[in-house]
Amino acid sequence: MEVFVWCLFVCAFLQVSHQNPVDLWTLLPHILVVEVDGTEGQQPLSCLELPDELMARDIKNEDIFWRKNGWEEEQRGNTYLLQLEESLGGGNYTCHSKDGSLLNHTVVLIQEDEAIRRILMKSEQEGYLKCSAQNYNGEFHCSWTWHSNRVGKVAFIKAQRVSDTQCSVDESGQRWTCSSGQSNFNCSVDNSGHRVVCLEEQHCPYAEESQQIHISVYLRTEHFLLENYSKRFYLSEIVKPDKVSIGQVNTTMVEWSYPSSWSSPYSYFPLTFEIAQLRGRCKKCDNPCTDSKATKTSTVPSTNICQFEVKHKVKAVCVRAKDALCNSQWSEWSYLRLRRHKKNKHQQSKN
Ligand SMILES: *[C@@H]1O[C@H](CO)[C@@H](O)[C@H](O)[C@H]1NC(C)=O
Ligand SMILES: *[C@@H]1O[C@H](CO)[C@@H](O)[C@H](O)[C@H]1NC(C)=O
Ligand SMILES: *[C@@H]1O[C@H](CO)[C@@H](O)[C@H](O)[C@H]1NC(C)=O
Ligand SMILES: *[C@@H]1O[C@H](CO)[C@@H](O)[C@H](O)[C@H]1NC(C)=O
Ligand SMILES: *[C@@H]1O[C@H](CO)[C@@H](O)[C@H](O)[C@H]1NC(C)=O
Secondary structure (H helix, E strand, O other): OHHHHHHHHHHHHHHHHOOOOOEEEEEEOOEEEEEEOOOOEEEEEEOOOOHHHHHHOOOOHHHOEEEEOOEEEEEEOOEEEEEEEOOEOOEEEEEEOOOOOEEEEEEEEEEEOHHHHHHOOOOOOOOOOEEEEOOOOOEEEEEOOOOOOOOEEEEEEEEEOOOOOEEEEOOOOOEEEEEOOOOEEEEEEOOOOOEEEEEEOOOOOOOOOOOOEEEEEEEEEOOOEEEEEEEEEOHHHHEOOOOOEEEEOOOOEEEEEOOOOOOOOOOOOOEEEEEEEEOOOOOOOOOHHHHOOOEEEEEEEEOOOOEEEOOOOOOEEEEEEEEOOOOOOOOOOEEEEOOOOHHHHHHHHHO
C-alpha cells in the first residue's frame, strides 16, 4: 500500500513537471522504448524491480553501480536516472553488484515523437516497405533499404490482420510469431537483414480476405534510435507472379507455362499473359523486353493452352503474367530468342 501511494505521488509529480518522455513502453523483455520530444527530461530505471530482492540477495543499495554500453557511470544505487535530451539517452544499461557481477540490464531505445520526425523529415512513409507475394498461399515478403552508411537492425516485427495481436521472437532473434484468436503469422528476417518473409498459418487461399494485413517493422540504429515502418495490404493487391517459362514449339509457335509457384487450380486462379513480339535484336539493351521499342503486344487470358503464333519477321518474344481477376502487378518479363532457319544456323556455325 505504501509503495502504491508513493508511486501515485511520484507518477503524478512526473506527469506535471516533465513533458519528456512523452511515452514509455516495453518492446520486449529488457527493451524499453522511450518516446521523446527533444526537450530535457529524466526517466528512472530500476536495476532490481522489487526492493525485497536487494535484501534477499544481501545487496546494499549504494553498492550497485551502472554501466552504459560497457562504460562505468557515476550514478550509484538501484535507481538510475536516465538523462534525456534531443535524441540522446539510448543505450544498453547494465547494473552490477559491488564485485562487478551483472545484476540486470535494460536496453533503452529512443523514439522521436511525431513533431521531431516531421522536422527531421524522417517520415514513416508508406512505401518504404516493399511487399509482394508469389501466390495466394499466405506467404509474402517485405524488404526495405537503408542508406549504405547507416547501420540498423530489426528490433521488432509485427504482422496482423486484427489489432489484438501479440508478437514474440525466438532465441535466435530471427523468427517472429504473431498470434491472435483469428490469425497467426510466422515471420523470419533473412541474413541480409533487409527482408522479412512471413507466412499466415491458417490462410485460406480460396476465401476472400475480409481484413488487410498490417505489417510493422521496427528498426534500431547503432545509436539506439527506434524507427518504425508499416504497410497495410490485401494479398490480392501485392501478388506478383514469378516469371513464366517459355519455349519454342516450331518456327512460328511459342508456348509457356504457369509459374510453378503460382496457386492452383489455375481455373480458380487464372493468369492473363502479355506477349511482346520484338522485330529487332537489341544488343546493347540490358533487358530487351523493357528496353526495345518496335514491338507488337497482345494480351492473352489463358487457363490451359498457353500457345501463341508469332508474326513472320519476329526475332524474339517476351511474355509476362498477371492475376487475371485483380489489378495487381505484372511478373518480370521472360525472354525467348526465336530459332528460325535451322539450316542457315547450321551453316553459320560450320563457317
Ligand atoms: C530487470 O530489468 C527488467 C527491465 O529491463 C525488469 O523488467 C525486470 O523485472 C528486472 N529484473 C529483476 C529481477 O528485477
Ligand atoms: C546488453 O547487455 C547485456 C548484458 O551484457 C547483454 O546480454 C545484451 O545482449 C546486450 N544487449 C544489446 C542489445 O546490446
Ligand atoms: C510457426 O512458428 C511456430 C513457433 O515457432 C512453429 O511451432 C510453427 O511450426 C511455425 N509454422 C510454420 C508453418 O513455420
Ligand atoms: C510508430 O510509432 C509512432 C510513435 O509511437 C506511432 O504513432 C505510430 O503509430 C507507430 N507506427 C506503427 C506502424 O506502429
Ligand atoms: C506449329 O505447331 C502448331 C501447333 O502444334 C501447328 O498448328 C502449326 O501448324 C505448326 N506450324 C508450323 C509452321 O509447323
